[in-house]
Amino acid sequence: MPVQFPPALQPGQRVAIVSPARKISAAELAPAVATLESWGLEVVLGESIAGDHHQFAGPDDLRRADFQRQLDDPSIRAILCARGGYGTARIVDGLDFTAFAQQPKWVAGFSDITVLNSHLLALGHASIHGVMPVLFHQEGGELALETLRRALFGETFQPIAVPAHPLNRPGTATGALVGGNLSLLQTITGTPSQASFAGRILFLEDLDEYLYHIDRMLLHLHRSGQLAGLAGLVVGHFSQMRDNTIPFGVTAEGIIDRYAQMYDFPVGYGFPIGHEADNLTLVVGQEVTLTVNDAGARLTA
Structure with missing residues (x-):
């Protein structure tokens, strides 16, 4: 469509x-x-x-x-x-x-x-x-x-570039942007509000969640098949993450990496998107190109 x-x-x-x-x-x-x-x-x-x-x-x-x-x-x-x-x-x-x-x-x-x-x-x-x-x-x-x-006001999208991250997966992908807050993306799965991820570049962010919640939500996206057709993945802020008395043992980014490793699309971490002051605007539905290499990751339109 x-x-x-x-x-x-x-x-x-x-x-x-x-x-x-x-x-x-x-x-x-x-x-x-x-x-x-x-x-x-x-x-x-x-x-x-x-x-x-x-x-x-x-x-x-x-x-x-x-x-x-x-x-x-x-x-x-x-x-x-x-x-x-x-x-x-x-x-x-x-x-x-x-x-x-x-x-x-x-x-x-x-x-x-x-x-x-x-x-x-x-x-x-x-x-x-x-x-x-x-x-x-x-x-x-x-x-x-x-x-x-x-x-x-319809002005030109300015490229967003971030430094190299140890969990980045190199590659180039082009597709329409889809995504936002991980908790809400899970909440709307299976409802009329669920937009297809297929062939698109997914961006994710979240705030004030237990680490095991992050794992549970990503597991749900994986098991429901939503991650299988992604063109690429952009990881934004995962702010004020919480943990249990017995630690989960992995950071939010590490949890995302576990699921990303099941697929072969490029992944860029550290984008200024989410619950921090530097929450740069993305147009959901806009076609962009994600480029991930040794220098870092970059979104262009």
Whole structure:
């Protein structure tokens, strides 16, 4: 299925900020709103930004209706997810992408928003895996924010190069990007939100997981056949990993290597993607080339 790309943003257009997962206040978003306005955009805050239902940005029905409203509004040219957390998978099945398919727009976020990134790709639409408004102004995140701006406004993808890593597997592969947060990719396996990995370059990241969870999730992707057809693998941040009293005995990267060794695609470690300030933007569905050699690994488009 060919992937459709939304038109690039233009100054003067309207964008919406919504929260399909964890709650957030308008005050927390004020700096991000100012930044978006400095890019020449008009910002609309969705009803979920004021939502408050336990840890969620309002009940499921409210968050779903808010997202649907932005999907259906032709004046909204991009939907920025305010933050992650947990909750997007609870609302995605109730969303209707009929109007969106007639006039696609950018949907941007990462972490829990992997559900939407994957769901849209399964429907044949590109989206953005990148820094979210609550994190726009992290120290050290200036380049991450700039790469988001570049993606939204249709500017040329800048190659991402990382140093050599002892676990890298050399080779060259070309394919469309798919992936995101490992925990969410496992969660949506076997659902309508699961996008095919076949012939594509998978990128992975995760946060605050036990090492045995990483193994269990990768085992699931392996046993369900999702890793078998990969063109290549890009490994991002695996941040704040946890361990049991009796250690698992292998790092997250070592666990990934165990499963990667079962296949023959190129693998590049250490990419600035995930839950760190240097979370560079990737366009899910964009065709890229992964090159891994003695000098390191590189993504180009």
